[in-house]
Amino acid sequence: MPKRLTADQYIQGLLAHDRLVLSRAITLVESTLPADQALAQQVLAAVLPHTGRSVRVGITGVPGVGKSTFIEALGMHLVGQGHRLAVLAVDPTSQRSGGSILGDKTRMNQLAAHPQAFIRPSPAGRSLGGVARATREALLLCEAAGFDVIFVETVGVGQSETAVHGMVDFFLLLMLAGAGDELQGVKRGIMEMADAVVITKADSGNELAAKRARVEYQSALRLFPHAASGWAPVARTCSALTGDGVAGVWEEIGRYLTLTQGNGYFEQRRQEQNLQWLRHSIREALEERFYARPEVAARLADVQQRVMSGQQSAFAAAAELLGLDGGA
Amino acid sequence: MPKRLTADQYIQGLLAHDRLVLSRAITLVESTLPADQALAQQVLAAVLPHTGRSVRVGITGVPGVGKSTFIEALGMHLVGQGHRLAVLAVDPTSQRSGGSILGDKTRMNQLAAHPQAFIRPSPAGRSLGGVARATREALLLCEAAGFDVIFVETVGVGQSETAVHGMVDFFLLLMLAGAGDELQGVKRGIMEMADAVVITKADSGNELAAKRARVEYQSALRLFPHAASGWAPVARTCSALTGDGVAGVWEEIGRYLTLTQGNGYFEQRRQEQNLQWLRHSIREALEERFYARPEVAARLADVQQRVMSGQQSAFAAAAELLGLDGGA
Numbered sequence: 001m002p003k004r005l006t007a008d009q010y011i012q013g014l015l016a017h018d019r020l021v022l023s024r025a026i027t028l029v030e031s032t033l034p035a036d037q038a039l040a041q042q043v044l045a046a047v048l049p050h051t052g053r054s055v056r057v058g059i060t061g062v063p064g065v066g067k068s069t070f071i072e073a074l075g076m077h078l079v080g081q082g083h084r085l086a087v088l089a090v091d092p093t094s095q096r097s098g099g100s101i102l103g104d105k106t107r108m109n110q111l112a113a114h115p116q117a118f119i120r121p122s123p124a125g126r127s128l129g130g131v132a133r134a135t136r137e138a139l140l141l142c143e144a145a146g147f148d149v150i151f152v153e154t155v156g157v158g159q160s161e162t163a164v165h166g167m168v169d170f171f172l173l174l175m176l177a178g179a180g181d182e183l184q185g186v187k188r189g190i191m192e193m194a195d196a197v198v199i200t201k202a203d204s205g206n207e208l209a210a211k212r213a214r215v216e217y218q219s220a221l222r223l224f225p226h227a228a229s230g231w232a233p234v235a236r237t238c239s240a241l242t243g244d245g246v247a248g249v250w251e252e253i254g255r256y257l258t259l260t261q262g263n264g265y266f267e268q269r270r271q272e273q274n275l276q277w278l279r280h281s282i283r284e285a286l287e288e289r290f291y292a293r294p295e296v297a298a299r300l301a302d303v304q305q306r307v308m309s310g311q312q313s314a315f316a317a318a319a320e321l322l323g324l325d326g327g328a
Numbered sequence: 329m330p331k332r333l334t335a336d337q338y339i340q341g342l343l344a345h346d347r348l349v350l351s352r353a354i355t356l357v358e359s360t361l362p363a364d365q366a367l368a369q370q371v372l373a374a375v376l377p378h379t380g381r382s383v384r385v386g387i388t389g390v391p392g393v394g395k396s397t398f399i400e401a402l403g404m405h406l407v408g409q410g411h412r413l414a415v416l417a418v419d420p421t422s423q424r425s426g427g428s429i430l431g432d433k434t435r436m437n438q439l440a441a442h443p444q445a446f447i448r449p450s451p452a453g454r455s456l457g458g459v460a461r462a463t464r465e466a467l468l469l470c471e472a473a474g475f476d477v478i479f480v481e482t483v484g485v486g487q488s489e490t491a492v493h494g495m496v497d498f499f500l501l502l503m504l505a506g507a508g509d510e511l512q513g514v515k516r517g518i519m520e521m522a523d524a525v526v527i528t529k530a531d532s533g534n535e536l537a538a539k540r541a542r543v544e545y546q547s548a549l550r551l552f553p554h555a556a557s558g559w560a561p562v563a564r565t566c567s568a569l570t571g572d573g574v575a576g577v578w579e580e581i582g583r584y585l586t587l588t589q590g591n592g593y594f595e596q597r598r599q600e601q602n603l604q605w606l607r608h609s610i611r612e613a614l615e616e617r618f619y620a621r622p623e624v625a626a627r628l629a630d631v632q633q634r635v636m637s638g639q640q641s642a643f644a645a646a647a648e649l650l651g652l653d654g655g656a
Contacts, residue, residue, distance in 0.1 A: 044641050052638055133643065140641070191552070192517050220548040224519070270638075277642030278635045285650050286614040307606045308599040310380055313372050313468070315461065318609030 004028070004036070010043045015050060017146040019118060029137040030123040032130070044137060047144035052270070054086075054143045057253060058164040059153045060190065061174030066200040066240060068107035070174060071151060073240035075108070077247055078149055079116040086142035087111070087151045090160045091122035092131045118147060129284050132163035136277065139167060165193045166276055169266065170253050173197045177206060177213035192224055195233050196252050202237035202245065210237040229265045231256055295324045332356070332364070338371045343378060345474040347446060357465040358451040360458070372465060375472035380598070382414075382471045385581060386492040387481045388518065389502030394528040394568060396435035398502060399479060401568035403436070405575055406477055407444040414470035415439070415479045418488045419450035420459045446475060457612050460491035464605065467495060493521045494604055497594065498581050501525045505534060505541035520552055524562050524580050531567035538565040557593045559584055623652045 005013070005024060013021025029040045061067045071087060078085050087108075111117045123134040139150050152168055154160040165171050173194035191197070197217045202210035217235035224233065234252055238245035260266040290296060303321060306312040312320075333341070333352060341349025357368045389395045399415060406413050415436075439445045451462040467478050480496055482488040493499050501522035519525070525545045530538035545563040552561065562580055566573035588594040618624060631649060634640040640648075 041641070041644050041647065045644055048638065048641055137641075137643065189517050189520050192520055216547070216551065219544070220551050223544065223548050271636040274635045274638065274642055275632060278632065278645050281643050281646030282618065282649060283611065283615060285646065286618055287611060290610065290614055304603060304606065307602045310376065310598075310602065313369070313376055313465075314602055314605030315465065315609050316369050316373055317606050318613060319369065321610060322613050 004039070007039060007042045007046070010039075011046045014043070014047050014141060014144045019145070022118065022141060022145040023120070025141050026120060026134075026138045029141065030134045032126070040137065044140060047141065051140040051143040054148045054150050055170070055253065055257065056139065056150045056152065056168040058161075058168035058171040059151055059174065060155070060161050060164065060172070061200070063155065065174045065176050067153060067174055069240040070198070070200055070238065071153065072108045072111045073238075073243060073246045074249060075111040075117055075151070076114070077243075077250060079111075079114050082116075083149045084116045084118075084147045085111075085149045085151065086118040086120070086139075086145075086147040087153065088120050088135050088138055088142070089122035090128075090131055090135045090152060090154045090164050092126070092128040092160060118142065118145075128159060128163060129280075132160070132167070133281070133284075135164075136167045161190050161193060166273055169260075169269070170195050170256055172249070174200050175213065175217065176200060177202070177209040191220075194221075195227075195229075195231060195256060196249065197221065197233070197235045198245075198249055199235065199237045201239065201241075203239035203241045207237075213237075229256075229260050229269070230263055231259055293324070296321055299324060332367070335367060335370045335374070338367075339374045342371070342375050342469060342472045347473070350446065350469060350473040351448070353469050354448060354462075354466045357469065358462045360454070368465065372468060375469065379468040379471040382476045382478050383498070383581065383585060384467065384478045384480065384496040386489075386496035386499040387479055387502065388483070388489050388492065388500070389528070391483065393502045393504050395481060395502055397568040398526070398528055398566065399481065400436045400439045401566075401571060401574045402577060403439040403445055403479070404442070405571075405578060407439070407442050410444075411477045412444045412446075412475045413439075413477045413479065414446040414448070414467075414473075414475040415481065416448050416463050416466055416470070417450035418456075418459055418463045418480060418482045418492050420454070420456040420488060446470065446473075456487060456491060457608075460488070460495070461609070461612075463492075464495045489518050489521060494601055497588075497597070498523050498584055500577070502528050503541065503545065504528060505530070505537040519548075522549075522561055523555075523557075523559060523584060524564065524577065525549065526573075526577055527563070527565045529567065529569075530565035530573065531569045535565075541565075557584075557588050557597070558591055559587055621652070624649055627652065 005021070010021060010025050010028070014025060025040075025043060028036050028043065031037065031040070059067065059071060061070075075085050075087065108119060112119050120138060123131050126134070135152060139152065142150055150168075152164050154164045171193050173190060173196070175197055177199050199210045199213045199217070214235045214237050221233045221235060227233070236245055236248055236252065238249055240246065257266065260269070291300070299321060303312070303317045307314050307317045333349070338349060338353050338356070342353060353368075353371060356364050356371065359365065359368070387395065387399065389398075403413050403415065436447060440447050448466060451459050454462070463480060467480065470478055478496075480492050482492045499521050501518060501524070503525055505527050527538045527541045527545070542563045542565050549561045549563060555561070564573055564576055564580065566577055568574065585594065588597070619628070627649060631640070631645045635642050635645045
């Protein structure tokens, strides 16, 4: 098999639910080579009518919260019900040399080996924008290849969560029970994005603490404003070890889908997300072009220094740099 | 006096703390006429060394929370201590015909009449980006004119809070006591920006409910991650009617300043905010230029429709529109 397939081979392979072709198509959308990008866009355009028919779930939580074991447990529950599950990741800190949270598939032994599951680590070595874009395109490819549930996981310590929130239908925040300190690593704003907070590791004598944490988070979530979806975020406990609460998490997602598909929010949100991706793609390309101009790049560090120290106003500095752009 | 002053008249007037000149200089930065903008930048550049020496406080809360009376009470407390206070607003919904939350200065009777206070409604009739930019420039002008405390208020129902958060040192969220429903109007994410939550109207038999709300919010705030500032957000009650708690709010801000000026966060944050404004100014100008191109404007609605309905991928559509730009 050649290194790169033809557009037709990718398209036919995806629609035939060929996992090997899916894997290679994702490699293609991750590539930054112009020829690969052009081919990738051709493939995406062809399979687009076959996308959109999955439930997209964002899952976040700091390292140590038990994300892999949670995904393994919930994933096995889903494939047991007949679902086909793809697990993707957005982790801009991951390096090509490994270090991706999903790089070590051994933490998802059973799921990784299951014929109805597909696990793919985060693309590496690129900016958040690049990683998020590649992941979103991979998500569409997985849908074209027949996966009806997509998990997009992220590490919960950076800005990736906003990107993931912009590509999923339901956003799940994993938390540990504890005295409050456990939240130190979670970035501000993440809790308010959550449609559900799940307290993990509710087992091995930790049950009571988990239950207490659940009550605390549930009342904290009640203080948050009602979302446009009409959904009131829930807090639950769960043990990947005993399996307690795992099915319950999926039931909550089901309730969310029933509600939002009924009131029209689900479809409306998907449309808004599409428009957002259009705006972001344009913005990123414009900024990339601008900052890559030699005359801008040559002046930037100096201008930033003056703005930072308050010697020049941000607006005057912007006008100066934009002037170098020749008004183009 | 002519309609427009010379650059020198603006500069001398500001540095002489002339309120009438300040008012006209703000009108100048609010103007969208290219000639006014050029003059405004000249004035800003000249007074820039005299800016930055105020405490910048963002104040938000939905209509009905008692924002004007709170600002009047806290403001009178501050001028009584010898401070010079400027009150600005960011309200992109306000219309030239009135409707600005500060348009009706009668709700701040005493403060509006006080020689150490300066109240300026939100600039009207522009986008959030335009309003935010004008307000940030007005803030610098107020500092040049000798005001040492600046309040920037916003209505708490839109995206303005993020813009205000990006221009202030301390962010105050006003809340009413109640059963949780009162939060409906506050946008998600705002609570996690708050350095302090103040429960207003803790008077007239409402004292107990306010105290209960304070405890609730205080424990909710504890669940939030620690901020980079090292500051743990606080919840307090306050009555603009009896004056109870008003001085206490200012004391919290003082504690925040002591902490963050001591650990270096205050200065570092100001520098980051400057850089952010540079990036945003450039981004806005690039996007404005792009979407204003006739060939882009002519295709945009059609492309958006196809992306929204899922007929075209966001990335392919972006590439199509960017191609119209001739790679410039």
